Amino acid sequence: MNQLNQQWRLVARPDGELAAEHFTIVSAPMPQPGAGEVLVRTIYLLIPPAMRMWMNERDSYMPAQTLGEVMSGITLGVVERSNHPGFVPGMYVNGMGGCQEWFVATGEQLMPISAQAGVPLAAYRSVLDVQGLTAYCGLTEICRPVAGQTLVVTAAAGSVGSLVCQIGKKLGLKVVGIAGGPQKCAWLERECGIDAVIDYKAGEVGQRLDALCPQGIDLVFENVGGEIFDLILDRINDHARIALCGLISSYNGGVTQKTSSLMQLVNKTATMEGFLVRDYFGRYAEVIQQLQTWVLDGSLKCQIEILDGLDSIVDAMARVFHGKNQGIQLVRLSPEAGLTLLHNET
DSSP: OOOEEEEEEEOSOOSSSOOGGGEEEEEEEOOOOOTTEEEEEEEEEEOOTTHHHHTSSSOOSSOOOOTTSBOOOEEEEEEEEESSTTOOTTOEEEEOOOSBSEEEEEGGGEEEOOOOTTSOGGGGGTTTTHHHHHHHHIIIIIIOOOTTOEEEEESTTBTTHHHHHHHHHHTTOEEEEEESSHHHHHHHHHTSOOSEEEEGGGSOHHHHHHHHOTTOEEEEEESSOSHHHHHHHTTEEEEEEEEEOOOGGGTTSOOOOOHHHHTHHHHTTOEEEEOOGGGGGGGHHHHHHHHHHHHHTTOSOOOEEEEESGGGHHHHHHHHHTTOSOBEEEEEOSOSSOOOTTTTOO
């Protein structure tokens, strides 16, 4: 049986938001693994906000996406055929498989997953992977929290922010989240147990920060940037520590920070440090084990939203940038259950 591989390819660089005219879906021949290689069927594709940056002409922390080629993508899949002794059919793996249904990789390009009963498989490409590692290490390594301090988290209901909020509470911090809409705010307070939430869509963010942080802000986990970040900077304490995880509001262009607010870093002798999760891969096993323990005992909550099919990528990205998704955004390209498409093929 000759199988085809559906691929999502970027054909034009967006100037602003991604739209249908910027991509095409192509049916390519099924890839075949060579010596030492593995054929993987993609199950889940993670849709992080940074994926939009990869589409720009200028390199970010990733090389700029080449037009006409398969779009880069963070994937969770299952081994369907293997020419590598360390990988057997049926093994779940994480990798950078791209926006396509099937891909071939070397063993060094894949990370085996030891899925635990009681944990959704999708969690291993989200809370129990780079999102969790980003949240834990960004907070503990850069913010260096001390119990009793006040932490403000932007995009607090998002894939990273919601984990930062909960880890902050476990470390004894007063946690104030900023999120969009009453449903997200209620989930953060009711399920995640943080101290307070500001609905930025309701306005008066500055006044709410004054009321909720009367002694000022010690720690910031910043995901968004723009006007709200200016309001936070205007209220930081001496020696505040800011983990700069991302600036989502700028990814589609047109957003800058006020220099008067940035001057607060000088006025308050504060520290703001940008970071990438790859700098903390050495702590991966330790951190993921801790996070998994919390997931299994029910004390670490996460929301995972799943859309189906390659043609839903544009919609998934729009939901992320407009705050319509709940928590972690994935696109499902195939079922978790086994397939028989490749049986008896050579």
